[in-house]
Amino acid sequence: MPGMDRREIDQALADLPDRERVPPAPAEAVNVSALLRQGEEAAAARPWLRLALVVALAAIAVGAGVALWPRKPRHEIAEMDFSTYLPPIKTEKAASGEETSPFTGFAVSIDTDPAGAIVSIGGVVRGEAPVLANVSCRAGEPVEVRAVRQGFSPARRQVACRADTLVKLTLRLER
Numbered sequence: 001m002p003g004m005d006r007r008e009i010d011q012a013l014a015d016l017p018d019r020e021r022v023p024p025a026p027a028e029a030v031n032v033s034a035l036l037r038q039g040e041e042a043a044a045a046r047p048w049l050r051l052a053l054v055v056a057l058a059a060i061a062v063g064a065g066v067a068l069w070p071r072k073p074r075h076e077i078a079e080m081d082f083s084t085y086l087p088p089i090k091t092e093k094a095a096s097g098e099e100t101s102p103f104t105g106f107a108v109s110i111d112t113d114p115a116g117a118i119v120s121i122g123g124v125v126r127g128e129a130p131v132l133a134n135v136s137c138r139a140g141e142p143v144e145v146r147a148v149r150q151g152f153s154p155a156r157r158q159v160a161c162r163a164d165t166l167v168k169l170t171l172r173l174e175r
Contacts, residue, residue, distance in 0.1 A: 091166075091168055098159065098167050099169075100166065100167055100168070101168070102165065102166070103164055103165055103166035104164060105134055105164065106134070106135050106136075106137060106161050106162055106163065106166075106167075107132065107134045107135060107166045108121055108132075108133060108135060108145060108159060108166070108167050108168075108169065109131070109132045109167070109168040109169070110126075110129055110130065110132075110133075110145060110169050110170075110171060111129055111168075111169070111171070112129040112147045112149070112155070112171050112172075112173060113170060113172045113173065114173065116128055116129060116149065117148060117155075118147065118148050118149065119131040119145070119146070119147050120145075120147075121143065121144075121146075122135060123144070129147060129171075135161065137161035138161060139161055139162060139163045140161060141161040142159070142160060142161070143158065143159050143160075143161055144157075145157045145158075145159055145169060145171070147171040147173060149173055153173060153174045153175070155172060155173045157169060
């Protein structure tokens with residue numbers, strides 16, 4: 001402030017609120033070498049600080065390496081081999097509504113309409129339709145096939161046991 005002496009400046013600064021005060025300029029020069037020595041002494045007083053910094057940097061480097069390291073998939077998906085799958089079975093329609101096909105032994109394939117009925121063959125529950133099951137029987141012996149589902153009337157059918165034949169049936173359940 002031009003034209004004011006030092007006492008007037010000090011008085012003006014004292015009248016200002018704390019947040020508006022500006023500290024006066026230092027009267028003497030700062031000794032930089034003394035400040036640097038103080039910093040070195042502080043570092044020597046806390047040797048763990050340097051060690052902590054080295055450990056932190058090493059942890060960051062290891063974490064980055066793990067994150068960026070190329071990985072192989074855990075389970076490689078092998079190409080599917082279709083050579084072991086059987087083609088659909090070709091059947092011939094019989095007069096009784098059955099479809100038959102050559103087979104080793106005697107088996108029945110049961111579908112239901114509606115799907116999902118519980119199927120029993122020869123008095124043995126075989127599961128939910130569609131069902132494919134081998135049947136132990138003698139040629140000409142009758143085999144009862146039955147399908148039940150809640151809310152529908154049971155469906156029954158008798159099939160004659162045949163040597164080396166697969167019989168395919170669709171049982172229709174009525175409400």
